[in-house]
Amino acid sequence: MNQRNSKARPSSGKKGRRLAHKDVAGRVHLAVHRDPASGNERVVLRSPVFREAWQNDVAAAAANTAYAVLRVDPSVDGAVELARSAMAAMSRLAAGLLARAPGGAVACRAGCDHCCYQAVGVTPPEALAIADHLKTTLPDAELARVARRVSEHHERTRDMPSAERFSPDHPCPFLASGRCSIYDVRPLSCRGMNSLDAGECATRLRDPEARAAFLASGVGGRSFMEPIRAFHAISAGLQLGLSELFRLDMRPLELTAAMHLLLSGPGSLADAWLRGQRPFEPARGADQGKDPGLGEPSAALGLAPGRDP
Numbered sequence: 001m002n003q004r005n006s007k008a009r010p011s012s013g014k015k016g017r018r019l020a021h022k023d024v025a026g027r028v029h030l031a032v033h034r035d036p037a038s039g040n041e042r043v044v045l046r047s048p049v050f051r052e053a054w055q056n057d058v059a060a061a062a063a064n065t066a067y068a069v070l071r072v073d074p075s076v077d078g079a080v081e082l083a084r085s086a087m088a089a090m091s092r093l094a095a096g097l098l099a100r101a102p103g104g105a106v107a108c109r110a111g112c113d114h115c116c117y118q119a120v121g122v123t124p125p126e127a128l129a130i131a132d133h134l135k136t137t138l139p140d141a142e143l144a145r146v147a148r149r150v151s152e153h154h155e156r157t158r159d160m161p162s163a164e165r166f167s168p169d170h171p172c173p174f175l176a177s178g179r180c181s182i183y184d185v186r187p188l189s190c191r192g193m194n195s196l197d198a199g200e201c202a203t204r205l206r207d208p209e210a211r212a213a214f215l216a217s218g219v220g221g222r223s224f225m226e227p228i229r230a231f232h233a234i235s236a237g238l239q240l241g242l243s244e245l246f247r248l249d250m251r252p253l254e255l256t257a258a259m260h261l262l263l264s265g266p267g268s269l270a271d272a273w274l275r276g277q278r279p280f281e282p283a284r285g286a287d288q289g290k291d292p293g294l295g296e297p298s299a300a301l302g303l304a305p306g307r308d309p
């Protein structure tokens with residue numbers, strides 16, 4: 001079935017549900033302003049979502065892009081284009097921010113893969129962009145091999161809490177010889193991830209005692225926070241734009257589970273999602289609510305597990 005035919009519709013605002021603080025169009029965080037002279041529309045945040053002003057600007061810009069792209073092309077292609085645009089923006093922003101880090105502070109280098117052994121959060125458009133990339137670039141036999149590997153990984157990890165997923169036994173299914181095999185379309189979160197201490201990353205992943213102590217502490221590793229904040233802002237803008245302006249389910253998904261669905265599940269999933277249904281529910285992950293890496297921006301927006309988008 002062709003996944004590219006379904007259409008997402010901008011919200012009419014007539015379905016108003018139960019959440020408080022909604023405007024007449026049913027929006028909680030966003031408003032759409034029309035310039036009376038030019039007729040151009042602009043999406044704005046009704047109130048700040050983040051403490052830092054630049055993050056609110058970035059979130060509003062991402063929501064504007066989401067509105068502009070899906071209004072013109074409310075299809076799977078449009079969602080893929082939007083995700084690609086967000087990914088490119090995230091990489092540009094991260095590069096600019098990383099350039100401001102104190103010299104040599106950020107330890108991440110090509111071939112360093114310690115952060116690729118854990119559950120990874122994605123939004124549905126990111127998952128669609130990854131699936132599109134794989135389906136359009138890989139020969140059939142290689143695509144089938146990747147789909148099998150993803151499904152096997154999903155079978156092993158589907159009911160695992162994220163703490164258990166953080167293990168050298170559970171590399172991301174897209175990790176190949178220490179490198180990301182989907183680098184061009186890697187998730188937004190992967191683009192923001194960084195560390196100030198590669199040795200610390202290695203020890204807490206590979207030394208069982210250090211790993212247990214790290215997980216018990218509930219404290220993340222030492223990172224240069226600006227790229228991570230940029231990821232939160234872009235992801236939030238994307239989630240808000242599609243959930244409030246198009247009534248799409250933008251609660252984050254677990255990468256492996258989402259790719260298992262898209263590569264091995266029925267071909268109608270993207271269509272159903274664009275019609276406002278929730279076909280990705282099985283990819284919500286075992287305990288996303290407990291993993292700040294998966295759910296933090298969403299929770300801040302009221303898109304946390306178990307809540308209406």
Ligand code: SF4
Nearest residue numbers: 116172174175180190
């Ligand atoms: S998608 Fe790529 S960068 Fe992200 S965890 Fe997987 S292998 Fe690592």
